[in-house]
Ligand code: 5GP
């Protein structure tokens with residue numbers, strides 16, 4: 001498998017949309033910026049660019065969810081890293097790279113909700129609504145994409161391709 005020759009989303013398009021997303025989020029939080037929770041590892045580049053558009057007062061922490069695919073289950077999700085900043089009574093905004101089946105986002109949203117934040121919203125760079133198995137609707141979405149496995153800008157295939165600056169579709173190697 002290899003990245004498609006042409007990007008699905010060009011670097012300039014990504015960057016422009018992330019700047020707009022930050023403006024949408026600023027408008028949605030007139031009383032003060034939310035505490036941003038970057039979902040490791042796929043969202044690191046998105047979170048880094050996004051919080052710098054949000055402003056110098058933006059706070060950033062990290063959370064990590066891993067899905068385990070067993071023979072009979074289609075993925076149990078466990079949190080393997082939780083934030084250091086106390087989320088109680090804080091407005092929290094989750095920053096996801098992609099919402100696919102919705103299972104990871106749901107586990108993260110449920111865990112954060114249990115910390116009693118002042119408010120809780122989900123911002124995803126990419127959304128694949130056609131793949132949804134659990135009912136979750138992001139509050140802010142960068143791009144809605146068709147059912148392709150995508151890589152780049154933090155998204156990996158077996159840990160590779162995260163460093164690509166644009167988003168590509170993973171394709172079989174052509175002969
Ligand atoms: P979920 O199915 O729980 O919504 O998504 C779980 C995780 O699967 C995502 O956070 C992401 O790490 C991974 N994932 C889902 N779709 C894609 C994709 O198209 N490309 C890559 N690289 N990872 C994906």
Ligand code: MG
Pocket residue numbers: 039040041042043096097098104
């Ligand atoms: Mg992810």
